[in-house]
Amino acid sequence: MVFQAPVDTYQGKVREVTVGKEGSQVVVGGETTLPFYFFEGEMPRRPVIAMEIYDAAPNNWPSAVVEPFKDVLNDPIAWAKKCQDEYGADMICLRLVSTDPNGENRDPANAAETVKAILGAISIPLCVYGSGNAEKDGEVLKKVAEVAEGNRVILGPSQEDNYKSITAAAIGYKHNVSGLSPIDVNMAKQLNILMTQLGLDAGRLVMDPSGAALGYGLEYVYSITERLRLAALQQNDGMTQMPTLCDFGREVWKAKEAKTEDEPSWGDPEKRGILWEFMTAASMLIAGGDILIMRHPEAVKLTKKFIDELMS
Template sequence: MGFEIFKESYAGSIRPITLGKGDKAVTVGGESCLPLYKFEGEMPNKPKIAMEIWDMEPTDWSEAAKKPFEDVLGDPAAWAKKCVEQYGAEMIVLQLKSADPNGNDASPDEIVKKVKNILEAIDVPLILWGTANVQKDEEVLKKVSEACEGKNLVLGPVEDDNHKGIGASAMGFGHAIISSSPIDVNLAKQVNILLENLGVPNDRILIDPTTGGLGYGMEYSYSVMERIRMAALLQGDDKLQYPIVNNLANEVWRCKEANQSMDDAPELGDPERRGILMEAVGAVTYLMAGSDILIMRHPEAIRMVKSFIELIMEGGAASDVAPIEKQLADVDIDYAAMSPEPDLKIEEEKKAAPKKAAPKKEEKKAEPKKAAPKKEEKKAEPKKEEPKPAAEEKAAKPAEDPEAKARAEAEAKARAEEDAKKKAEAEAKAKQEAEAKAKADAEAKVKAEEEAKKKAEAEERAKRDEEERKLLEKRAKEREQLHKKREAAAEKPEALSPAEEQKSHLDKIVERLDRIHRRV
């Protein structure tokens, strides 16, 4: 019996969705296995790449990103046409940057005019990506949806705050929508439920889980996409069985590392290759997480990622993929000058070499300071008192005893100081008690919040554990049934029939001896 690899069975599949119209329409989704696991299920439609354009000339792009489109950056229609005809774009994504209320704040009528010009210039599906301002996006996308009825556009991002307006408009005028949520499985599911309750057809929804460009953002996005795919395929959650779209280019190319020049960061290498590789690596990462549509910018990064998709889906050798073709001047970086001096000593030699003690500096003894000669103080000569007349002596006598008066004043001052001291101590004590009470209240509040958080996490963990337990039990039953099936097949007696020519006992002995000798 030949070796049979165990294959995971999936409870659900991703819904296929068709975007655009005519011969250039694109279908995404439809897979019945985890991302790129073709040995366990079907992936009838390859992941697609949509090229990004802006509806206004970008001012903050790096030279590497501008160079392929430098002649069309001010004309969105010409830009889209170049992407399709020269770079083979399968879809176009129009970033509605000019509509941003914090920027140019273009009116819906201006956006409609630009969209119509682009639709006349291309015949591939068009995706409109708003500003993430829920009010302005609803206002603009509703207007565009009405003006482009029947063009099968893709409108997004749609959030829970504007899903009613955009969703109703998309249904009425025949467009698909992108439901967006901030890196959270439950929120993604909630927006999809709201759209389904509104009446949006299941074959008109895409999921945007929010895309991170680098670092923690990419890790969070990857883990959320992974959980969405596992819930959709392994647990059969029909609220998450939609294709996923990642707005990658907008995130990668605004990272600091993608825009630093050679003078700013020579240790990061060639700025042109750096940005291209950052976008390509991010795209491959999201493909492995389950992305069906990748929104990308640089043609070289797109070429490399398309090659990766072909290698995974059709096979081939990665060595056949051409290296990055530069369009900017090459750079010369002296890495040797930036590197530290190599330490070529062997560790044992370092330990054996005695450490030379640093020579001690002789400390100069401080010379005793000579005492400065004391100046002779002149004794003040007592002043001779002139005799006063009797009338003046009588007037000079105080009416009260000065010692008693001074004593009374000193006692009054001491009492006042003591009262002030007691008052200050009482105020400080009251302040301290108030601070202690406030601190205790804050700590109690934090403790209560932590307990509530722990309780919620425990409940979520218990729920997840229960789901995993049920899933494991289901898989165990399936394996047991498979094992029983195999045992039943093995237990069936194999029918034996006698040979036409029977060998003698001696012939059998000789045959066995020959076989044994051959083995030895």
């Protein structure tokens, strides 16, 4: 008797979101099946990797991840170009950490000038994340949206406390938005509802259900990401059919297994950190990640090879 594997069919489809300026755009989404289930439906586009950069040199990164960028950490424009030209990033994710009111507290105009300069230096799409301070991010991203008009960037994170100002800026200057929710299916869906009710086209939204590292909550984030994708496909739920952005690079390199350098019995610290980030990336790809925000170029290289193998 010949075994025939069961095959499911789905009513829903993940929306397609276009990122970047005309001529160098990237489209994510469009799946009609679970990740890499080519025997059940279509996955027309490969996931993309956005390498993260900061607008101010980080002071708490382990040496393993500082080394590849040591010559550009004080120059976000050169940093972005290096990620594009040397490390093969599909996108850049700029974190405007210098705008944090609890840090340097740079003003929105300063941040906008940095964004404008980076857009002039790279040809790949840009994602712009604020410092994580909801109130300040609303002000900063409004100014960023203005100077980035025509480049269709992803603005974020849009959260419960600032989604109105970020969404309005995205609508006014025709950008995309990344909605950040605290690891909860219903809260992710509700944020999407609120942003679309303000007039944002659902085709300009990506979901960020929160990031976690291997061993530090990854299984929970994996579950929520997978459940969002199942709701999109099985239930044809229009408010969960946005592509998924997975922001985990910074979480990985905060984990003790990735950053600890004085435990010889744990093996080479650089290799350990790279593999910690790659395993996290592999997990999020299987869960349904369309955009991965990553940090170490060697982890990016491994992940790209993994995507190649899965797509073939």
